[in-house]
Amino acid sequence: MERKGQALGKIFWGWYVVAGTFVIIGINYGARYCFGVFLKPMCEDLGWSRSVVSVAMSLSVLFYGIGGIFAGRMLDRFAPRWIITAGAVLASLGFFLTRFVISPLQFYLVYGVLVGLGSACLGVVVCNSSVGKWFIKKRGIAIGITTAGVGVGTLIFSPVAGIVVKAFDWQAGFSLLAIVVFVLCTGVSQIIMGRTHPEDYGLLPDGETAQPERADRPSPCPSASHAAAMGSLLGDSRFWTIAVCYFVGVLAEMSVFIHQVAYAEEYGIGRVAAASSLGIIGIASIAGRFFFGWLSDRIDDVKHVAFLGLAIMTAGMGILLFADSIGIFYLYAAVFGFGYGSIGPMIPILMADRFGRKVLGTAYGLVTFFAVGLGGFIGPIFGGLVYDTFGSYLYAWRINVVILTLVTFLILLLKKRDDDAEVL
Numbered sequence: 001m002e003r004k005g006q007a008l009g010k011i012f013w014g015w016y017v018v019a020g021t022f023v024i025i026g027i028n029y030g031a032r033y034c035f036g037v038f039l040k041p042m043c044e045d046l047g048w049s050r051s052v053v054s055v056a057m058s059l060s061v062l063f064y065g066i067g068g069i070f071a072g073r074m075l076d077r078f079a080p081r082w083i084i085t086a087g088a089v090l091a092s093l094g095f096f097l098t099r100f101v102i103s104p105l106q107f108y109l110v111y112g113v114l115v116g117l118g119s120a121c122l123g124v125v126v127c128n129s130s131v132g133k134w135f136i137k138k139r140g141i142a143i144g145i146t147t148a149g150v151g152v153g154t155l156i157f158s159p160v161a162g163i164v165v166k167a168f169d170w171q172a173g174f175s176l177l178a179i180v181v182f183v184l185c186t187g188v189s190q191i192i193m194g195r196t197h198p199e200d201y202g203l204l205p206d207g208e209t210a211q212p213e214r215a216d217r218p219s220p221c222p223s224a225s226h227a228a229a230m231g232s233l234l235g236d237s238r239f240w241t242i243a244v245c246y247f248v249g250v251l252a253e254m255s256v257f258i259h260q261v262a263y264a265e266e267y268g269i270g271r272v273a274a275a276s277s278l279g280i281i282g283i284a285s286i287a288g289r290f291f292f293g294w295l296s297d298r299i300d301d302v303k304h305v306a307f308l309g310l311a312i313m314t315a316g317m318g319i320l321l322f323a324d325s326i327g328i329f330y331l332y333a334a335v336f337g338f339g340y341g342s343i344g345p346m347i348p349i350l351m352a353d354r355f356g357r358k359v360l361g362t363a364y365g366l367v368t369f370f371a372v373g374l375g376g377f378i379g380p381i382f383g384g385l386v387y388d389t390f391g392s393y394l395y396a397w398r399i400n401v402v403i404l405t406l407v408t409f410l411i412l413l414l415k416k417r418d419d420d421a422e423v424l
Contacts, residue, residue: 014198020193024127025146026153028123037161037162038174045169055104059112063113064120064123065120068372083121094113094118095177122181134206135206138297142293151341239355250343277330278333284336296345309341310404320336321401350414
C-alpha cells in the first residue's frame, strides 16, 4: 500500500524539498554575494570610504551567524515554511530600506542587521537542515544539490545586479533584490516547505518502504529541552572539533574572497581578469558541492570526505602564494574553489552524522554561528589588517596555509557517533 503523502507521481517529497531549498539558497546567497557590485557606486554617491561600506557586509555575516542559532532552534519545533517566510520579509525589508540610507549607521542597521538576520532564516541552517531531516542514505547528494544553489545564485545575480546598477542606479538594484527575495522565497516556501519530518506524514527517510539499514543515531538528549540540547552540544568535543575546523576554513575563504582581486593587481593582473577569478571559484565550487556530497554517501566515515575538501582548499591556498601570472591565478581559483565547495555540504552532513536528525537545526545553527558567523566576520578584517601592517597580502596567505593545514588533520580526530561515553 502506498504511504500517505508520498508525493506527486510517486516522487519522494524530500526531492521537492531539495528543489525548493536549491531555489531559496540561490536567491539568498546570490542577493548577498553581489554586494561588490554596489560598493563603488555607493562610495561615489554617498562620499563614504570603501572600508565604511564594507563594514556593513561584515556585520551582515555576523548577524547571519547569530540569527542562525535561533533559526536552527525554531526549525526543530516548527515547519520551515514560516521561518523562511519571516526571513524573506525581514531580508527584503532590509534590501529595500538600503536605498534610502544617508548615514553609515542607517546602512549598518538595515543591511547589517535586517538583511543579516533575515538571510539566516533563508540560509543553509534552515535549508540544509530541512533537507537533512528527509534523507539518511542519500543525504550527501541531496545536500550537495541544495548547496550548489549558492554558486548558481552568485553566477546569476552578480551580472544582473551589475546591469541594473549601470542602467539605472544602485538604489534600483537594491529595490530589485528586495522584490525578488520577497516574491520568490515566500512563494517557494509556502508551496513546498510546509512539512517537517517524513515520519510525521507516514513516510521514511530517503523514500524507503522499510526501515533503512543505516539507522540514524538519536539526539544527544532526546527527552530534554532545546536549552539542554544546546548545553549538551557545547560540552561535546565533537561539536568543537567541527566548529574550529570550519571557523578556520571560512576565515581563510572570506579573507581571500575580499582581497584576492587587489592582490592580483599588485602583480600586474588586470582588474577584469582578476575579478573573473571569482566566477571560476563559483563554478568550481558548484562542482565541489556535488562531488563532496556524492562522495559522502559512499564513504563509511564522512570525516574523511571533510579531510579531502580541506586538503584541496589548503593546496589551492598554497598555489596562491606563487600566483604571479594570470594562468597560475586561475589555477588557484579552480583548485581553491573546488575545495571550498566542500564547506557547504560537509558541515550539515557532519552534524547530522554525529548528532542525528532530531536536533539538526539546533546543532547546525550553533556551529554556523562559530564557523560562518565569526569566521566570516573576522576573515575580511584579518586580510586588511595584515596588509596594512606588512604592506603585502603574502603574510595573510602564509598564515592561511598554516592554519588550514592544522585543521585539515584536526578533522581526522573527530570522534564517531558511538563514542558518547568518551566525549566530554
